[in-house]
Amino acid sequence: MNVTVIGTGYVGLVTGACLADAGNAVFCLDLNQEKIRSLNEGRIPIYEPGLEPIVRRNRDAGRLAFSTDVAAGVAHGELQLIAVDTPPGEDGSADLRQVLAAAQAIGRHMKSWKLVATKSTVPVGTADRIKLAIEKESAVAFAVVSNPEFLKEGAAVEDFMRPDRVIIGAEDARAVALLRQLYAPFQRNRERVIVMSVRSAELTKYAANAMLASRISFMNEIANLAEALGADVEEVRRGVGSDPRIGYQFLYSGAGFGGSCFPKDVKALQKTAAEAGRPLRVLAAVEQVNEAQKHVLGDKIRARFGSLSARTFALWGLAFKANTDDMREAPSRTLIADLIGAGAAVRAYDPAAGREARRLFEGNGSVRILDSAMAALEGADALAVVTEWQEFRSPDFAAIKAKLKTPAIFDGRNLYDPAVLKSAGFEYFPIGRKT
Numbered sequence: 001m002n003v004t005v006i007g008t009g010y011v012g013l014v015t016g017a018c019l020a021d022a023g024n025a026v027f028c029l030d031l032n033q034e035k036i037r038s039l040n041e042g043r044i045p046i047y048e049p050g051l052e053p054i055v056r057r058n059r060d061a062g063r064l065a066f067s068t069d070v071a072a073g074v075a076h077g078e079l080q081l082i083a084v085d086t087p088p089g090e091d092g093s094a095d096l097r098q099v100l101a102a103a104q105a106i107g108r109h110m111k112s113w114k115l116v117a118t119k120s121t122v123p124v125g126t127a128d129r130i131k132l133a134i135e136k137e138s139a140v141a142f143a144v145v146s147n148p149e150f151l152k153e154g155a156a157v158e159d160f161m162r163p164d165r166v167i168i169g170a171e172d173a174r175a176v177a178l179l180r181q182l183y184a185p186f187q188r189n190r191e192r193v194i195v196m197s198v199r200s201a202e203l204t205k206y207a208a209n210a211m212l213a214s215r216i217s218f219m220n221e222i223a224n225l226a227e228a229l230g231a232d233v234e235e236v237r238r239g240v241g242s243d244p245r246i247g248y249q250f251l252y253s254g255a256g257f258g259g260s261c262f263p264k265d266v267k268a269l270q271k272t273a274a275e276a277g278r279p280l281r282v283l284a285a286v287e288q289v290n291e292a293q294k295h296v297l298g299d300k301i302r303a304r305f306g307s308l309s310a311r312t313f314a315l316w317g318l319a320f321k322a323n324t325d326d327m328r329e330a331p332s333r334t335l336i337a338d339l340i341g342a343g344a345a346v347r348a349y350d351p352a353a354g355r356e357a358r359r360l361f362e363g364n365g366s367v368r369i370l371d372s373a374m375a376a377l378e379g380a381d382a383l384a385v386v387t388e389w390q391e392f393r394s395p396d397f398a399a400i401k402a403k404l405k406t407p408a409i410f411d412g413r414n415l416y417d418p419a420v421l422k423s424a425g426f427e428y429f430p431i432g433r434k435t
């Protein structure tokens with residue numbers, strides 16, 4: 001099939017590359033000339049495990065093209081997948097300007113029937129607005145469907161190639177048939193397509209992210225309570241997760257959730273609900289708990305050291321989670337702001353987000369981004385671990401102790417065994433654990 005993907009970011013690039021890998025002819029369109037230039041020179045602008053060889057293979061085979069040429073992009077695909085960003089607007093609602101700009105571009109340039117599928121996360125009712133935006137520009141027939149994306153950064157290729165489900169919100173039989181065909185190669189052992197109304201599909205994506213965010217905030221509150229009561233949240237997690245109705249996934253407490261999806265989607269769904277006259281009180285609490293949780297590590301550091309002026313802290317992990325370079329709304333950013341706001345300096349290291357961090361903190365004399373975990377420890381008073389990268393799980397504790405002025409580790413991901421750290425001579429400050 002000829003497919004055009006509009007927006008070549010975390011979702012668009014993975015989608016385009018994986019669809020090309022299944023044999024489709026894919027045109028990835030983006031307005032960002034730098035990104036397209038880099039992709040055409042064989043450089044992947046994001047860190048995503050396993051993505052690079054797929055992009056290279058399919059570009060070399062002539063199945064995957066990158067361009068900023070909107071007219072050519074619209075002409076190419078019978079399928080137009082919209083994967084542009086939908087950032088939070090000032091009032092918390094999803095900013096749909098890029099989605100509607102993409103729709104307008106499709107309308108302006110299309111000369112034959114198109115299936116327009118929205119992979120971006122968009123509020124209920126957006127498909128109707130896309131339809132109107134296209135109709136304003138064109139009299140050619142088309143269909144608009146909702147096809148929300150569920151991939152996870154850090155495991156995006158795996159998720160796309162082996163999806164748990166493919167949600168198709170559509171009223172048009174031809175559109176459903178085409179999308180079934182498009183996704184057939186990714187669900188060989190059993191059917192994973194769930195067809196529903198457009199509005200239900202749009203709401204499903206928000207409901208799923210809101211549910212996951214709720215689990216995190218819930219466990220963070222339980223962790224803080226466990227600390228106050230002398231219980232251990234890791235023991236509680238194992239006990240609670242053993243109930244198959246609850247399960248072990250997404251039950252970890254930590255330094256709060258971040259990333260480009262949960263924070264903005266929790267906000268946008270609340271906005272949609274308020275506008276519908278059905279405010280989501282649970283989600284208001286989820287957001288409030290998360291905002292507070294992002295400060296917990298900073299609070300623990302202040303409680304241990306008192307004044308932070310003239311202190312230096314090493315930070316391991318900057319990305320909002322492991323296996324990505326994405327720092328959007330990352331808890332590390334809140335911690336860094338708290339530390340430098342209190343007069344401290346920060347020496348940080350992340351296996352993939354170093355480039356993004358250097359861009360974000362450029363010109364900030366209080367923050368240095370280092371090239372290794374050990375280099376970040378030089379001259380530091382203590383260590384804070386903020387992202388659960390594999391390489392941080394079993395470090396050389398003797399080497400860490402030799403470098404730190406105070407043998408103290410503030411662990412925002414509960415990576416270590418309190419007993420091991422105690423016997424290694426550390427003061428250990430995890431989240432909700434008994435030490």
Ligand code: NAD
Nearest residue numbers: 007008009010011030031032084085086098120121149153
């Ligand atoms: P991103 O910011 O990484 O990528 C968006 C890309 O779209 C950018 O390269 C931007 O230049 C481009 N773009 C913007 N407007 C454009 C236009 N009019 N025409 C062409 N290109 C345009 O965003 P992302 O993380 O890939 O997310 C995209 C959407 O998918 C969002 O709605 C997000 O909520 C949703 N989503 C993201 C994830 C994720 O893990 N990142 C997962 C599921 C769903």
